[in-house]
Amino acid sequence: MRAVIAEDSVLLRVGLVKVLEMGGFQVVAAVGDAEALLTAVEEHRPDLALVDVRMPPGFTDEGVRAALVIRRSWPRTAVVLLSQYVEERYAADLLAANTSGVGYLLKERVADVGEFVAAVRRVTDGGTALDPEVVAQLLVRRHSDPLERLTPREREVLGLMAEGRSNTGIAETLVVSDSAVAKHINSIFAKLDLPAADGDHRRVLAVLRFLGASPA
Template structure:
């Protein structure tokens, strides 16, 4: 019988959190192919199991500095079909920029303390596995601040709010509900963001993702 569950590999050095995530995801109907404690073990697990998505912490053994995110970069380059969701208490702007340098498809970055509901985490996993993106609004805000000059500076406060919600993968209708405005008003704000980022309609590109990432192009080059 074919197993249609979403296949996940977990990399988390805390045994308690690793076991907890494994149980949580299993209960939610996902298949945890492997749960490991180091970046090297993560790479080996991805090579063996070829999951649809890998969950990675930033700081892992042996030095607890950047082993996890370095492994995430290796996965992005060696197995581009595998989605990567960075799940960490640490926000490393420079590493986020490097992870996004080759595009946002199949990439997420969530901060542990800001995930309020299990459903949000599971939804983000499914979105990343499907080739989408899931960026915590706090991550987007820090990336915006890291740039001295960019098209982001031209956005109005409301357009910035819309952009942050777009980064969460929300539809225009969901954004309208969150901001208590009409869907038509959101469409106008989204169109304004596209214009200010000079993003034109193309069947090959997702302008919603590109709008979030356009300001990274200069620093990543």
């Protein structure tokens, strides 16, 4: 798997290269701004772009805007945004633009190398990965219908779905059976008025509803 890294901090950029290489990725480019990122992605067509949210010249949302360009122009390239702080609207923007192969993680998550690499691999394989801190803030802030219909346990399950965890992963986290998780997820689909369809697609729609985003 080939990866491009965009991070303006030289020390963190070097660290990310090492972490990804330890995880089995081949880092084909490591750059410091959004313009260089787009050039690198166009040249290498990597499997993954690991992108800092705030980069030169403005240090606002340059990384997010570049990520959206990547998802439109090179949809086979998965994108993981890295942020210093929880800014869940960026996760919503990215998910609304595309419903697979996207992630939003806090930079502090890099310290847990195993968990970080697992999340990045999940995104590269077409899944999603949202930082638990982002999910925790959303659980506090999202209290409008139809989410009010969910029980505390269902909101917990939906939060873990938003992190990108599989049914088995949710079951292991909550120490319940796979069948119990499946029942909770079916109940979530019903309460969120999501019609019967492809299971993975409904999972993404449920997460988008949770984030308050609309699929493109």
